[in-house]
Amino acid sequence: MKPEEFRETYGPIALVTGASSGIGLAFAEELAARGFDLVLVARRTDRLEALAQRLLSSCGVKTRVIGADLSDPDAPARLLEETEGSDIGLVVSNAGFNIKGAFESKDASAMAKMLTVNCHAPMQLAHGFIPRLKARGRGGLVFTASVEGLIGCPYSTAYSASKALVVSLGEGLWGELQGTGVDVLTLCPGATESEATANMPSAANLQSAADVARLTLDNLREGPTFVPHQHYRDMFEGLRTMPRRDALTRMAQSMKDLA
Structure with missing residues (x-):
């Protein structure tokens, strides 16, 4: 899709949640570079204000x-x-x-909070924005899930369960919105450079957040799901073709070895 067509289809304004760091920040930067005005959402408004000033200066949005x-x-x-x-x-x-970690060792209230952020928020935002997008006759929804939402991941159990909901939500909506002009893509990244991975010097196959955002937007019409890194595409396609018991046993052992 040519840049002017992309902005005509999905513009003039894009809303990004979790925009203060990581992939959300990269989405904001990439969309600004493509000429979109932005609504940026996060808890850390000081970071958002600084980002807004930088994007105004660099991109004029x-x-x-x-x-x-x-x-x-x-x-x-x-x-x-x-x-x-x-x-x-x-x-x-x-x-x-x-x-991450052994499920029973994690704080129950923290897991409840994670479900609210990871599951409740995207579902409610989709429910509210879809009528507006359909009324426009064009637009898009991007959900950030994870490759861990493609299969239950031992020692990341609650997180992978929350992202499995996001994958199913995105896939179902992709099917429902066919023919409406509203595109849906569920992003399933693997390990991505971020504040969280900055303290993981041994992490391999890291992908830059900027690459994740750019590739996702370039593939927005190629739903329902998108894994932006070839290593993780191959890994999880292989796991999902194995007998499920074998795949989970292998994953559990590899996570124990890393612990």
Whole structure:
């Protein structure tokens, strides 16, 4: 898709949640470079304000900052209310976090908070924005899931379960929205350069957040799911062709070896 066609289809405004760091920040930067005005959403508004100033200076785009903690179940409704009347053509539901380690050792309240951010927020945002996108007759939804949502991942059990919901949500909506002009893509990245991986010097096959964002937008019409790194495409395609018991046993052992 040519740049002008991309902006005509998904512009003039894109909304990005979790835009203060990592893949969300990279989405904001890539969309600004493509000429989109932005609505940036995150808890850390100081970072968003600094980003907004930088994107205005470098790309000349208008940016609106909305502070929101998506672990609050009411936050998506307030976000929908605050954007009523804005001509948002692309929604990037990216906010999320993970919890790794033996399932029973993790804090139950932290897992509940993770489900609210990773599952409740994208579902409610999609429910609110889809009628607006359909009324426009064009637009897009991007959900950030994970390759860990493609199969249950031992020692990342709650996180992979939350991302499995996102994968199913995106796939179901991709099917429902065929013929409406609204494209849906569920992003399933592997290990990505971020604040979390900065302290993991042994991490292999890291992909830059900028590459993840660029490739995702370039493949927005190639749904329902997209794995941006060849290593992880091959790995998880291989795991899903194995007998499930064998795949899970292998994954559990490899995670134990890393512990």
